[in-house]
Each structure stands twice: as structure tokens, then as C-alpha cells.
Amino acid sequence: MVDIRSAALSAYRTAMQSGSINGVGGVKPLSKASPASSSFARAVDTEVRRQRMDDPIATARAEETAKHFMKVQKPFTETVTDSLHKVNELDAVKTSMIEEFASGRSQNVHELMISLQKAGLAMRMTSAVRNKVLEAYKELSRMQF
Template sequence: MEITSQVQAPFLQNSQIAKPAVENKVEGFGEILKNTLQDVKAAQNESDKLTGQLVTGEVQDVHEVMIASQKASLSLQMTVQVRNKVVEAYQEVMRMQL
């Protein structure tokens, strides 16, 4: 029995660690979407700001501007793809016969 308890002990410890803390507030899909859109907007604003600073000569590091631009572009592309999937799912549900 000692061997079994030693083998099971790490699993029991890990199961206690793996349990997430229960929070009172659970975010819904709408809240997550709203937060994500705000993040996309912030990335777009940061990209615009750095591009303007590059044009005026305030920023010398072109890499920083390009990275910000790519982050904004990728986040927008991902948002559009998520929107497309949500619309497809909605259309699929509407096609279901009850």
C-alpha cells in the first residue's frame, strides 16, 4: 500500500493545483467580444500613433512601427474570422428544423 499511496500522491497534489479558483463573476460571450474589440481598437490606435511618429521623425526604429502595424493587422483579421464563424453558426442554427 505504501507504493500505491506514493504513486497516487503526485496526482492528488496536481488535481488540487489544477482546480481553478471559483470567481463570482463569469464573463459571457458578449463581454469577451466587447473586450476583444477594445483590444483590437487599442492595437489599431497604437499602430496609427507610431506611424504618425515615424512620419514626423519622432520614432527612429522602423521595426517597432512595423511590429505594431502587423499586430493590428493580425488582430483585425482574427476578429473578422471570428465574426464570420459566428455568422456561419447562426445561419446553421436558423436552418435547423424543429
């Protein structure tokens, strides 16, 4: 991981030694060159690059994280289908628990209420996702290409 404080201090020291910053009056006026081409900016870039190369573990960890997020684990349609099946299962469990409680086979009110809440929440989330997808579709259909 790059320590920005040490990078800035090192760049400041380098800039002081190169003479682009004078000790009394502050920064010397730059020519018409862009600020990115100042010796201070170059020193900061150099120090950040050096610190990144000094820490191969952080570099490897960053590459591994990037690979993890870049790979597609399963297609979107499969994810949506699995989610809809799960919502359907929760609704079926809710219905069977209501029937068991109504017939007197089960006396556990707590589990019944939990299953009702799970099924209701899953249905509300599914409706919210559906509404967002429809909203996005309407927005895309209004776009002119």
C-alpha cells in the first residue's frame, strides 16, 4: 500500500534539493509548462511508483482482487431465475406453515411469523427489482440513438 505522507515528504525533499522550491519564499514561479510537469509532481509520481514496486505483496493482492471482480461467476439470467425460484420456495414454505398452523398440527407461532416476514420481504424485494428493471427499460426506450 502506498503511504501518501511518506511519498509527499520524499517528493518535497527531492523538489527542495532540485531547487524548484526555495526555502524562504515558497514555490518558484513555473514557466508556461503545466503543473504536472513540475519537478514536485514528477517527484511525487516517482515516489509513488517506487513504493508500489517495493511492496510486491500489495501488488499481488491488488491483481488478485481485480481478477476476482472481473470474472463473471454466472450469467444474469441464471441469477434472476435462481432468485425467483428462491422467492417461490419461501412462498411455498409460508403457505404450508399457514396450513399447518390453521389445522392445528403446528403450534409454533414464532416460526410462522418468521416465515411470513421472510416471504413478504422477498416478495417486496422482487417487486422493487422488477420496478427498477421496467424503469430502466422505459428510460432506454426513450433514448434516441
